[in-house]
Amino acid sequence: MPKLSYFDCDPMFCPNCGAILPTLGTRGGIVCVVCKFEVDIEVMEEVVVKYTVEFNNRSDYIEEQQLKSAQSKTEGPLVERKCSKCGNDTMSYASLQLRSADEGQTIFYTCTKCQHKETENS
Numbered sequence: 001m002p003k004l005s006y007f008d009c010d011p012m013f014c015p016n017c018g019a020i021l022p023t024l025g026t027r028g029g030i031v032c033v034v035c036k037f038e039v040d041i042e043v044m045e046e047v048v049v050k051y052t053v054e055f056n057n058r059s060d061y062i063e064e065q066q067l068k069s070a071q072s073k074t075e076g077p078l079v080e081r082k083c084s085k086c087g088n089d090t091m092s093y094a095s096l097q098l099r100s101a102d103e104g105q106t107i108f109y110t111c112t113k114c115q116h117k118e119t120e121n122s
Contacts, residue, residue, distance in 0.1 A: 012047070014039065081109060088113035 014021055016037035021030050030039040076092040083091060091109040098106045104122040111117075 076110075078112065079109075083111035083114065083116055084118065085116040086111060086114040091118075 012021055013019065014032040014035065014037050017032060017035040019032055019034040021039060022033055024030055024041060024044060029041050030044070031037070032039070076094045078090055078092050080089055081091040081093075082089055088111050090112045092112060093107055093109050095105045095107045099121075107120045107122060109118040109120070
């Protein structure tokens with residue numbers, strides 16, 4: 001197995017073929033899964049792996065719960081569409097093929113707040 005590196009690169013990548021290197025196991029060194037190039041584990045001494053964990057915001061959770069609550073009161077999936085009667089930003093919708101097959105479908109929107117109904121031919 002070759003020990004000569006063809007180009008310098010980030011230690012997380014194989015210096016021979018550029019493939020992402022596997023994580024270091026409990027025994028042995030690091031061997032590229034693509035070209036079988038052996039990487040000296042001393043190269044990894046200076047590598048620092050950082051990661052962040054991002055949690056959901058409470059406001060996102062509350063909006064999701066309100067959306068689920070609104071959806072349970074309506075028929076069909078919800079969409080962000082402004083009601084022309086009350087200004088609410090969420091409406092449920094259903095689509096039907098009322099016209100001939102070569103024409104578009106008709107979409108029926110229902111406001112989740114005031115139950116105002118709108119139609120749109122697409």
